[in-house]
Amino acid sequence: MKDFRIDGIVPIVPTPFFADERPDWESLRGLIAFAHAGGASAVCLPAYASEFYKLSEEERRTAIAKAVEYAAGRIPVIAQVNFAAPHLAVEAARAAQEIGASAICTAAPRMMALGNKDLFRYFAHILESIDLPYVIQDFNPGGPTASARFVADLHRAFPHFRYIKLEEPMMAARVREIREITGGEVGVLEGWGGMYLLELVAAGIAGVMPGLGVSDVLGLAFRQAKSGDLPAAYQTFAHVLPQIVFSLQSMELFHHAEKRLLKARGVLESVFVRQSNRELDQDEERHIDFLNGQFLNSLDRLGLARSPSAR
Numbered sequence: 001m002k003d004f005r006i007d008g009i010v011p012i013v014p015t016p017f018f019a020d021e022r023p024d025w026e027s028l029r030g031l032i033a034f035a036h037a038g039g040a041s042a043v044c045l046p047a048y049a050s051e052f053y054k055l056s057e058e059e060r061r062t063a064i065a066k067a068v069e070y071a072a073g074r075i076p077v078i079a080q081v082n083f084a085a086p087h088l089a090v091e092a093a094r095a096a097q098e099i100g101a102s103a104i105c106t107a108a109p110r111m112m113a114l115g116n117k118d119l120f121r122y123f124a125h126i127l128e129s130i131d132l133p134y135v136i137q138d139f140n141p142g143g144p145t146a147s148a149r150f151v152a153d154l155h156r157a158f159p160h161f162r163y164i165k166l167e168e169p170m171m172a173a174r175v176r177e178i179r180e181i182t183g184g185e186v187g188v189l190e191g192w193g194g195m196y197l198l199e200l201v202a203a204g205i206a207g208v209m210p211g212l213g214v215s216d217v218l219g220l221a222f223r224q225a226k227s228g229d230l231p232a233a234y235q236t237f238a239h240v241l242p243q244i245v246f247s248l249q250s251m252e253l254f255h256h257a258e259k260r261l262l263k264a265r266g267v268l269e270s271v272f273v274r275q276s277n278r279e280l281d282q283d284e285e286r287h288i289d290f291l292n293g294q295f296l297n298s299l300d301r302l303g304l305a306r307s308p309s310a311r
Contacts, residue, residue, distance in 0.1 A: 004076060004102055004133040006163060006187060006207045008041035008222055009194075011215035012049035014258055015063060017272045023059055025066050027268060030309060031212060032070040034267045037308035038216035041207055042076040043067065044105055047137070048251060049211055049258065052082055054274045061095055068100040076102035078135060084109045086125035093130045105135035105165070108146070116150045127158040134158070137165040137209075139191065148177040155186050165209055167191035172203040179204050193244040193254075194218045198237050201225035211247070211254065213261035214240045214295075216304055239298035243291050252278035257288050264292040266307040 013035065016027035035043045046052040046063045055063065064079045071077050079096035081104060083089040093104045106126060108119060127134055138145040145166055155161050166174065166188060175188045187206030190196055194210035197218060202225070210218050217240045225233035247257035255273040262268035280288070299306050 004162070006041050006189065008039070008207050009215045009219040010042045010044055010078065010189065010207055010209045011035050011038075011040055011212040012047045012209060013043050013045040013067065013212055014255070014262070014268075015046060015050045015052075015055065015059075015274075016259075016268060016270060017274050018270060019272050021272070021274050023055075023062070024270060025062065027270070028063070028066050029070045030267050031262070032067055032075070033309040034262075034265075034307070035212060035215065036071070036075045037305075039219050039308075040075060040215055042078055042102065043071070043212075044078040044080055044135075044209060047080040047082070047105070048107070048139075049254065050080070051255060051274055052080065054276075057092070060092065061099070064096050064101055065099045078103045078105050080105045080107070080137075082107045084111060086122050089126050090129045093126060093132075097130055097132050101132065103133040103135060103162075104130060105137055107137040107139065110140050110142070113143070116147060119146065120150065120154060123154060123161070124157065127154075127161060131160060133162045134160050135163040135165060135189070136161070137167075137191065139165075139167045145174075148174065148181045151178050151186055152181045155182055159185070161186065163187045163189050163206060165189040165191045169196060171196070172200055175200060175203040175205055193248050195241070195244050195248070197221060198225060198230075198233060201233070210244070211258045211261075213258050213265065214243055216308055217298070217302065220302065220304070236302060239295070239302065243295055246287065246291060250278065253280075253284070256280055256284075257291075260288050261292050261295065264296060267309060 013031050016024040067077045079101035081089045081092035190205050190208045194208045221233045221236040247254045259271040
């Protein structure tokens with residue numbers, strides 16, 4: 001997979017559930033088709049926005065296998081394997097490689113404070129066991145994320161470490177530093193729903209990893225900004241920012257908002273969020289419905305299909 005390359009939007013695909021909490025694997029087919037039709041560069045699952053932490057190991061493997069099957073070579077599938085113990089991540093990564101994933105992503109194990117030396121040892125254990133392109137998600141709300149020197153040293157030891165996903169504010173300087181110190185060989189992906197997209201395209205991000213429901217609009221904004229038309233990108237981005245800001249007040253709120261938006265767009269039937277979850281109150285439900293209505297109107301104004309996969 002030396003030709004694997006991210007240039008644009010890589011949505012995190014949610015896990016659909018029936019009301020009895022069983023995964024609805026057939027509905028996953030429509031979500032993958034939606035991502036492909038919306039112009040995504042790749043898809044990623046099962047990650048935080050997929051409720052991975054509520055899935056059994058067997059369910060995680062099934063999610064990857066079904067995504068690969070439904071993608072059918074049309075769009076790369078990045079398999080996310082999040083485990084605090086590296087040997088478990090290795091087992092899951094190897095299984096994903098055998099299934100046919102195009103790349104592997106692992107979130108940094110940030111439950112406890114770990115320095116760069118400890119993180120290097122953790123990721124080295126995984127990287128030496130696989131040969132697929134590798135993505136690190138480094139979300140660390142309690143402190144600093146991995147340094148540019150760490151990124152460069154890890155890439156030098158394992159060239160198939162190709163991308164790092166960062167989710168912190170005010171990171172344009174960090175993006176430029178990582179690009180410079182690695183000679184552009186490690187791309188930076190912006191997370192946190194795409195909230196910082198507009199300010200980071202000029203700094204050289206390789207792409208954005210947002211929720212699936214807004215991915216096509218963010219893709220348009222990304223392309224406009226990358227082409228130099230920042231005013232147009234601003235106008236496009238303004239349509240989606242209220243949705244991102246509201247939903248990311250908490251991860252569990254995000255699951256509800258994401259699934260309800262995908263239902264409003266006609267690509268997901270059930271909006272069930274697996275337990276343990278956060279129950280919405282009537283004000284939150286009302287505001288989600290309002291935002292979804294405004295977003296659908298924005299799609300019409302932007303000339304984008306409400307359900308791209310229905311074309």
